[in-house]
Amino acid sequence: MVSESELLKAIDTYGDMVKRLCVVYLKNEADSEDIFQSVFLKFYQTNKTFNSAEHLKAWFIRVTINACKDQLKDFFNSHKVALDDVIEKPLLEDPSNKALLESLMMLEKKYREVIYLYYYEGYNASEIGKLLHKKPNTIYSLLARGREKLKVILGGEGLD
Amino acid sequence: MIKETFDQIKATEKLKTKTYAYVLKHAKKTHYPKLLLSFGAFVLVFVMTYYLYFLPVSYISFDLNPSLELTLNRFDRVIAIKAYNDDGADLVEGLSFFGADYNDVLQELIASPTIQTYLSNDEVLSITLICDDEHKKQDMEESIGDYIDDYENIHCHEASSEYTSEAHHHNMSSGKYRYYLLLVEEGYDLEIDDVNSMSVKEILELLKDSSQDYNGHHGHH
Numbered sequence: 001m002v003s004e005s006e007l008l009k010a011i012d013t014y015g016d017m018v019k020r021l022c023v024v025y026l027k028n029e030a031d032s033e034d035i036f037q038s039v040f041l042k043f044y045q046t047n048k049t050f051n052s053a054e055h056l057k058a059w060f061i062r063v064t065i066n067a068c069k070d071q072l073k074d075f076f077n078s079h080k081v082a083l084d085d086v087i088e089k090p091l092l093e094d095p096s097n098k099a100l101l102e103s104l105m106m107l108e109k110k111y112r113e114v115i116y117l118y119y120y121e122g123y124n125a126s127e128i129g130k131l132l133h134k135k136p137n138t139i140y141s142l143l144a145r146g147r148e149k150l151k152v153i154l155g156g157e158g159l160d
Numbered sequence: 161m162i163k164e165t166f167d168q169i170k171a172t173e174k175l176k177t178k179t180y181a182y183v184l185k186h187a188k189k190t191h192y193p194k195l196l197l198s199f200g201a202f203v204l205v206f207v208m209t210y211y212l213y214f215l216p217v218s219y220i221s222f223d224l225n226p227s228l229e230l231t232l233n234r235f236d237r238v239i240a241i242k243a244y245n246d247d248g249a250d251l252v253e254g255l256s257f258f259g260a261d262y263n264d265v266l267q268e269l270i271a272s273p274t275i276q277t278y279l280s281n282d283e284v285l286s287i288t289l290i291c292d293d294e295h296k297k298q299d300m301e302e303s304i305g306d307y308i309d310d311y312e313n314i315h316c317h318e319a320s321s322e323y324t325s326e327a328h329h330h331n332m333s334s335g336k337y338r339y340y341l342l343l344v345e346e347g348y349d350l351e352i353d354d355v356n357s358m359s360v361k362e363i364l365e366l367l368k369d370s371s372q373d374y375n376g377h378h379g380h381h
């Protein structure tokens with residue numbers, strides 16, 4: 001089992017990433033907090049040994065995605081909060097980024113996840129494929145289509 | 161630009177602290193009792209299985225000159241075989257019986273060259289069933305009957321379980337002990353060891369003699 005100091009370190013190191021994944025998937029503050037806590041509880045109770053920091057990071061991504069997907073499957077997941085509630089909170093300090101985040105959140109989940117993993121976490125298509133159990137070619141086309149859709153939403157502006 | 165946007169989504173210190181406390185609280189609450197509970201369940205299942213599987217429920221005594229006794233569990237599986245003389249020990253040597261159906265073990269014993277030689281020399285094999293469950297005893301008698309009916313010199317009897325422990329106390333199979341009691345009843349002044357060394361055929365001849373002796377002058381040795 002993971003020690004208390006390892007838990008503390010993991011929350012510190014991967015907390016932001018877990019939180020971002022929760023927001024990307026759930027768009028909802030209350031749910032994302034529950035998932036956040038459950039992911040670290042799972043980490044604390046795991047008997048897995050992690051060979052490297054990369055391995056651990058990938059584990060956190062996988063577990064968070066699964067937990068979010070389970071949450072989304074929950075039919076009675078009714079306590080949804082409007083996106084504005086999330087974005088108005090200290091989540092985004094700079095209002096200029098709000099429009100982009102809002103636009104991102106308007107995309108379907110399948111585009112949001114690949115865009116996040118590609119642009120923010122810096123994974124390449126084959127690594128994302130492994131994380132999401134999809135073929136690299138699928139990832140490429142999801143990225144291309146996601147970018148296109150985002151461009152339309154943003155009124156012609158690209159991601160860069 | 162997208163990087164800066166995501167960069168601004170952060171887990172607050174408050175959430176981190178809250179999560180740390182949450183994890184420690186819930187992990188301790190759920191982890192250990194669950195572990196203990198599943199260990200307890202495992203032990204319980206183990207003990208129950210042991211009790212069900214290894215508890216002797218019935219016995220089958222197999223006596224000719226070799227003398228053996230099969231111990232069966234409630235599933236009619238052989239869990240032990242005890243040899244009561246050297247011939248018996250030779251017979252079970254190398255026999256794989258544990259967990260086997262008693263019919264398979266009995267048929268294998270009967271088919272063995274040693275027993276076949278005895279049977280072809282007109283010796284008598286006595287199979288004695290000791291089981292408190294009448295229904296089960298009947299089933300056993302029927303299924304053993306299927307393969308011993310071809311032999312005139314294999315007899316199947318039943319005996320009361322109350323003598324089993326007494327028999328074992330005298331280091332005798334239940335079947336042989338039953339004969340010992342019959343012989344004593346007929347007035348023979350015999351020691352346990354005398355009967356133990358006799359073949360079933362010899363015992364039956366003595367019993368036959370005594371039943372023909374209407375004057376009741378026994379005292380044979």
